[in-house]
Amino acid sequence: MAPLDLRSVKDFIIRVENRQHTARAIGTGKQGEIFLELTDQSPGESGMGKNGTAFFLWEGKWHYFTCKIFCPSLRRMTVVRTSPIAIDSRKEYRYDTGLLGGKIIEKGILGGSIDISIINVSRSGLRIETRQQLKVGKTYIVEMHLVIKHFSSIVKAECVVLNETRIGPIFYYGCQIVSISPADALSLDKYLTIVAKS
Numbered sequence: 001m002a003p004l005d006l007r008s009v010k011d012f013i014i015r016v017e018n019r020q021h022t023a024r025a026i027g028t029g030k031q032g033e034i035f036l037e038l039t040d041q042s043p044g045e046s047g048m049g050k051n052g053t054a055f056f057l058w059e060g061k062w063h064y065f066t067c068k069i070f071c072p073s074l075r076r077m078t079v080v081r082t083s084p085i086a087i088d089s090r091k092e093y094r095y096d097t098g099l100l101g102g103k104i105i106e107k108g109i110l111g112g113s114i115d116i117s118i119i120n121v122s123r124s125g126l127r128i129e130t131r132q133q134l135k136v137g138k139t140y141i142v143e144m145h146l147v148i149k150h151f152s153s154i155v156k157a158e159c160v161v162l163n164e165t166r167i168g169p170i171f172y173y174g175c176q177i178v179s180i181s182p183a184d185a186l187s188l189d190k191y192l193t194i195v196a197k198s
Contacts, residue, residue, distance in 0.1 A: 004063070004085065009056045012036060014077065015120075016045060016052035016069055017098045019198075023077060036077040044074030051099055053120065054079055055088065062088040066119060066172070083172055084165050094120040094127065095195045100145055104130070107139040107158060118144055123188060125176045126159070133171055136161050142175065146191040148198065153187040156180075 007028050014021045014036070021044070023036035034054075038044055050069045055062055066083040097120060103113040114134075119127040121144065134140065137160070144155045158179035165172040180188070 004058055006032075006034060006081075006085075009058065011039075011056065012079075013055040014052055014069065014079070015055070015096045016050050017096060019045075021045070021077075029078070032081065034079045034081075036079060038075045038077070045069065045071045045077065046074055047071055051082075051096075051119075052079075053096055054081075064088050083167060086165070094122040094125070095192060096120045097146075097195075099129075100147060102128070102145050103143040104128070104134070104140045106135070107141055113143070116142070119172070121146075121188075121192070123177070123185075123192065125162075125174065127172065127174050129170055129172050131169055131171070133166075134161050134164070134173055136164050136173075139178065140175070144188075146188070148191060148194050151191060151194050153191065155184045155187050155191075157184060157188075 010025050012023045014023055021038050021042050022040040023038050025034055026037050027035040048070045052067050052069045053064055054067050055064045063085050065081050065085045068080045070078040097118045099117040102116045102118050104116050105113045114132045116128045116130045139158055139160050142157050142159045146153050146155055157177045159175040159177050161173050161175055163174045
């Protein structure tokens, strides 16, 4: 098994907000940034410093990392990694939320809630970031503020924290939904349906 070196990865899938692009690496920078050129027929992106997720295939498995995306032109991107590389073992497609807000509190504990940002979400789980450390293996009540186009809803679910990654003062967590009310499940499904069509 060869060690993973991003400089040898050529093809990427980039998800930014609710859009997805295929891209090919055309170079790397001195600080580890990756220069990409889009290979699909999408209109491309514009703007600087957008949050996104980069996916790539390595030795038969999909891997991903979160990133900042800078677009000097519509068909070109510079990607700066903001999280460690992880293997994508999720069973369902997770949709990027554009860092929607939310709150989290440990189940059974009286106390204040912790502010979170939601990186992506599916019917079975979500990835969040926060400045306060959570406990891996513990169950939390997560309140998601889901907003897109004409849809807005606050959805609550019980989630188990599966893993933790820390970069500087920011903690990243993968969470699995273990319990959600029928009404909240319906609201989450409506949100995901709208995102999928965007």
